[in-house]
Amino acid sequence: MNIFSNRTASVLTKHGKELVLNEVLNSATGLQVNLTNAYDTDLLGTFTLDVSRHGSQFDAARKKAQIGMELLGTDLGLGNEGAFVADPYTGMLPWNIELVILIDQKHQLEISGFSGAPAQNAHAYVCHWEELEKFADTALFPSHHLVIKPTDEYHPKSVKNITDKQQLRDAFQWASSNSSKGVVYVENDLRAFANPTRMKNIRQATIDLASKMNSLCPACRMPGYWIEDIQRGLPCNACGMPTDQEIAKKWGCLKCEHSDVEGMKVLRFANPSQCKYCNP
Known part of the structure; x- marks a missing residue:
């Protein structure tokens, strides 16, 4: 039995990550994951640039874990933060790096799991509905949701949670009428619940975390020996x-x-x- 068995860790999210975290960690380590959504994580940063992320990927994941522990009163907290960059091999393809962090206040430990994989992170500028339909197919819509903005990616207003063709058409018409150049910007929604490719990578990062939680130091028997x-x-x-x-x-x-x-x-x-x- 490891030091995490039959203990409870908080996770702060409103994007469905708790299901993956609990499924992996409970079976691998005996840890129970409890959800709180009492704090809006969008205040810590959004992929649509509504709110800039302050600090590093590690800083954001730690902040989420710490807030979750405070809200639920646990001494274990989980936090996840994703990043999207160019792939490390050719520099030409979209790449997703997922970090899942575990903070154990009782034992003063911080263990992190990582995974890097190809991302479903497409975007385009379109002027006509037919162009948008073609893009939607390449962006794996509707299994992967879309976000639409007028003019460009920096426009302060957007339509999110686009999950079917009628919503897509309505959002396109709205964005077209509000565009200063007659151009509409469309991209994959990168939130975990809206992007199954990303959720799969979060699972892999959680599996990596579980492996480290189960790896004990030969000298002091504490986890995280890696x-x-x-x-x-x-x-x-x-x-x-x-x-x-x-x-x-x-x-x-x-x-x-x-x-x-x-x-x-x-x-x-x-x-x-x-x-x-x-x-x-």
Whole structure:
């Protein structure tokens, strides 16, 4: 039994994340997740730029966890914050990074789970209904909801929660009549309940968090014992020069100073295709 079994963690959300968090964490760690929506998380930042996020992704997730603990009076709190960036491989595709944080006030612990994956984060400028219909198909509408604004993405007014074609048509007509240039901006709704692709990635980040919650330090037996650093430099099989391929992992504890290095069990070399000298 770990230190989280039969304990309750708060989660502050109005976007349905509690279902995924509880399903994963309760089965993996015995933790019970309790929902509060008594605070409007949109005040901490929105994807539609109505409210700017203050601080980092970590800052926002911590804030949500702390507010949730205060509202429900728990000593465990969960917070999630997503970010959308360019993919780390080509820099050309939309990418979603999800962070799920657990704060344990009783044991003075903070454990974080992460997941990065392709995002359903399309957007377009359209002038005609037929253009919008084509965009909606590529944006996986209606399973993924849409947001519409007049003129551009910075317009202060928008229509959200667009879930069917009639709502889409009504929103398009409204935005067209309020556009200063006759152009309408449309994008995927990035809120978790409105974007199944993102919710799936939140699940993966929660699975990562659960793995860390169940990983105990060999010295002090506290959870969160995980990889701190990766040593790279595996020699190329062709030229012998160091590559970016992994040689060893450094594991560390969140509470005590215990650490360990996990090296390769068998000596091996990197494929020349991974070598910047053989393939500049």
